[in-house]
Amino acid sequence: MDGLVWTKERREPRRRAPSVERFVTRAVAIADAEGVDAVSMRRVAKDLGSGTASLYRYIAGRDELLDLMIDAVQGExxxxxxxxxxxxxxxxxxxxxxxxxxxxxxxGAELTGRPALGPNSLRWYDTVLAVAGTLTSDATLAALAVDTVTAYVLGAVGGEIAELQASRRTGMTEDEWRASVGPYIREVVGGGEYPHFARRVAEAGDVPAERSFELGLACVLDGLAARIPRT
Structure with missing residues (x-):
């Protein structure tokens, strides 16, 4: 227990030193803009014009900082x-x-690992468990229902984020990427080796991300309704 950031007594910041909340807010901003790999104790302290030693006075290391970041955004x-x-x-x-x-x-990547145990994270999870509890009084089934919905959201949104990151990495919008691979796709379709893919290209329209997400979510909820008896 002594190793958890949530069980430690929070020190008051020294005069003119940034507060823990400011350190965490800056770390979140860095992660949003550049990815979580860009977050380091040194970088956060430098951005706030503080010494790295000042940050270590309040936060033991990067793992604790990540825990605080996760909890901060889940409280938004x-x-x-x-x-x-x-x-x-x-x-x-x-x-x-x-x-x-x-x-x-x-x-998303942080939530797929160890469970978040901060107060905001626990409050979020507790609320969703309460919702699942109106489907079934079986605590195990309620937890499984929550895990199933969460897994769907993480997977579906992961695809959306991957597209955004690809655009950032290549400097090409989705339309520009489509134009660049167009000649190759037409060649593949014309070869006749992949008929189902060809039909997808010729007949299936593009589905907005929101609609795709909603359809998949409805299927997940239908599955829960079918598999978990209402109690």
């Missing part, structure tokens, strides 16, 4: 209290998580 948008309509409430939780992940593209 509080989830509404359960209404009793588990499907509508779980849908709303999923949509809010998607918004949060798109706002902070680095967050």
């Amino acid at each position: 948008d509080a989830l509404p209290a359960p209404s009793g309509d588990w499907r509508a409430d779980l849908r709303e939780c999923a949509l809010r998580l998607r918004t949060l992940l798109l706002r902070h593209p680095w967050l």
